[in-house]
Amino acid sequence: MNDNTKHRFFGSNAALQCIREVIHDAAIVRIATAYFEPSGYNLLRNVLKGKEVRLLIGRNEGTQEKFKSVVDEFIEDLASADIEDKTQFIQEMCEWLKAGYFTVNIGNGDEYTALSPKFLYQHAKLYIADTTNVVVTSANLTYSGLVQSREAGIVVSNSDDVLFFVEKFDQYFDKAEPLAQELLEKLQQLLALYPPYYIYIRSILLLYEMPDEEIPGKLPPLTGYQKPIVSRLLRTIEEHNGSWLVASTGLGKTVMAAHIAAYLCMNKNINAALVLCPAGLKRMWHRILRAARVSSEEFSYYILSLDDFKKSIDVAHLLSELQHLDDNTLIILDESHHLRNIGSIENIRLSHQRIREAVHEKKAKILLMTATPYSTGVDDINAQLALLPLRDENGLFGGHSIPWHIDNPSELSELPPVVVLTAPTVVKYYSSIDEQGNQYVLFLNNEKRYFPRKLHFQNIEFSNLGDSILQQLLQSNLLYRKRSNNDYHLFNDNEGVRDPLWEAQIVHQACSSLKQLDELLGKLSYEGGFDKIRFHNQEELTAFSVEMRQHLQSLLYENDIKIQKLAELIQQFGHEKIVVFCHYRETARYVKDALQRLLPHVSVETTVDADTSK
Structure with a gap:
């Protein structure tokens, strides 16, 4: 030294x-x-x-x-x-x-x-x-x-x-x-863990079957319908070096993926996993892969799309992981529909470039998962198929490798590397009937889950009272970020830097609930409300946010039109149990508090602050 x-x-x-x-x-x-x-x-x-x-x-x-x-x-x-x-x-x-x-x-x-x-x-x-x-x-x-x-x-x-x-x-x-x-x-x-069970696992994998008992670690055991799906996915990964699981929400895609990673790791086919998912799911993936005893790193799709180290230190971390991965790495793309926009042929999106290089050039294994493979058309599906390993095709002038491709969404389930699992399929082949004649499927710990015979959809339209605040905020340029000292600009432009992706996130939050908008304005009202963001005109932004928050207070809770519509809907169903899904935690808490004020006779609970150990 x-x-x-x-x-x-x-x-x-x-x-x-x-x-x-x-x-x-x-x-x-x-x-x-x-x-x-x-x-x-x-x-x-x-x-x-x-x-x-x-x-x-x-x-x-x-x-x-x-x-x-x-x-x-x-x-x-x-x-x-x-x-x-x-x-x-x-x-x-x-x-x-x-x-x-x-x-x-x-x-x-x-x-x-x-x-x-x-x-x-x-x-x-x-x-x-x-x-x-x-x-x-x-x-x-x-x-x-x-x-x-x-x-x-x-x-x-x-x-x-x-x-x-x-x-x-x-x-x-x-x-x-x-x-x-x-x-x-x-x-x-x-x-006491090792030799006999490892031999058992290797034998099981050779037969493309799944063990009857839980693998070492803390993973929940696979249910009856999950075992053949995991078996098929393992076979597909072995044959094609990748697979795509399209499964309805609630069928346990995460648990199945964790079992796949665990078996591949125990069979020495991989030694690590790289997970790309929505930011809110990173901790969940880290926990379940630790339970599977698989070394893993988790990144959000937002980080995958960045090339500016100044926006997040995680970019450098991701690039390091991508640089060092090889054929012993399993890439898991959770909710892969986030990558359904590939860009143009001349200008492929950075997120797609990084995944394709990892899979096509570095030969990393890949598992895509989603419940919604497309939104607007078959191009959404083909954009995700392009992330799978290339397939070999023979032509007049010899063989070459091309991406998987379909012309109609109905063809997706016929592709060799794709496994499709729907709730109707599970109900049809793996359900039982109780004494009342209702169909159910056994899930983890013999939990019975019932499936509805009919679904009724009803759209309710109303005016969002927060729209005017949001419109003023976006048109004011107050969301422009402060320029860094290294940014060079012409004509002494001091209006900051616009970030369209950031503005889109603001719109998403503001449309969730008036309470979520209130919390957002609270963070905007002072410097440091967001850890990594500083605004070019914090003084004016603070004044605007404080004024709008004062205006919002009279519109919250029992005065909230959206909450009133929800309360009317709940009252239509008398003593039935109703589940309300919320994207943001603050919205979930707000809905609970507001409904308790409007409907004091109704029991309202939320999972946001529930004790997960109970």
């Missing part, structure tokens, strides 16, 4: 070098980290040889995180970590956990590292060497934190400052909950 990096750093791989240097000669190492992964610990194994390590793990991401989830994440990461002699490694951990310590054998001989892991909600990252030095840093004890990410840190050597951190660490460490018993149970379960 040079003189500067001995006491401070900012960059990739710098954290690892600095921390190794600082803790090299220590006898006791105290580490506080929000995230702890075996891959990160493995980077420090040699330098931690023979030392006692006190590890304080924890974080609070705005919700009351469960203690158990920290243990589960560690075990899942350990299961997929690239560690030699992993079985012996885990067995030694178990022995020391029984004695009250989590101990890792880090080399030949009798030297051990004693690791006391405890959990407490905190976000600090500290690496303390005895009572001599402290590395205060942004880097977690993970491979990403120590090597990949650009992290910053500084070495504190002043004795008073070091003693402060040591005392504070010990204070929090004593208050923290020990992980020993929970880790011990999970590690013992992990030891």
